[in-house]
Amino acid sequence: MKDSILKDKSYNFAIRIVKLSQYLRTEKREFVLSKQILRSGTSIGALIREAEFGQSRADFASKMSIALKEANETDYWISLLKDTGYIKPNESESMQNDCKELIAMLVSTVKKVKSYK
Numbered sequence: 001m002k003d004s005i006l007k008d009k010s011y012n013f014a015i016r017i018v019k020l021s022q023y024l025r026t027e028k029r030e031f032v033l034s035k036q037i038l039r040s041g042t043s044i045g046a047l048i049r050e051a052e053f054g055q056s057r058a059d060f061a062s063k064m065s066i067a068l069k070e071a072n073e074t075d076y077w078i079s080l081l082k083d084t085g086y087i088k089p090n091e092s093e094s095m096q097n098d099c100k101e102l103i104a105m106l107v108s109t110v111k112k113v114k115s116y117k
Contacts, residue, residue, distance in 0.1 A: 006105050007052075010045035010067075013098050017041030017074070020087070020095070028086055037077040043070045044102060061113040068106040075099045 017037060024034035044067050051063035078099060082092035 004048075006102070006109065007045070007048055009098070009105070010048050010102055013102060014042040014045045016095060016098070024081070024086060030086055033077065033081060033086065037074060037081070040070045040073040040077060043067070044074065057113060057116065061110060064106060064110050064113065068103065068110055071099060071103045071106055075103065 020041075021034045021038040024030045024037075047063050047067035047070065051060045051067070054060035054063055075096060078087075078092050078096050081087045082089055082096075
């Protein structure tokens with residue numbers, strides 16, 4: 001997984017999430033939702049990195065499954081921020097597309113790992 005597309009995409013997504021969180025705090029003076037999306041959006045990549053050195057196949061699958069849950073939660077926060085007017089629909093569209101792509105990749109990874117039993 002050294003040069004993993006999933007690893008790279010999740011890292012780049014985390015950078016976007018950090019910038020979004022900064023924007024929400026400084027421009028919109030929104031502190032609760034900004035912390036929620038910062039936590040879930042950055043943990044995706046961290047869990048993928050952690051899975052890289054999983055102690056077993058089961059540990060790897062578990063970490064990837066948790067990353068999938070965090071990606072799904074992040075998608076929720078993006079939708080909520082859009083629907084409450086904190087971010088414009090056109091601003092959220094690209095982020096949601098990236099998040100959905102991560103979700104699809106994580107679903108595929110988890111299914112593949114679980115099928116090797």
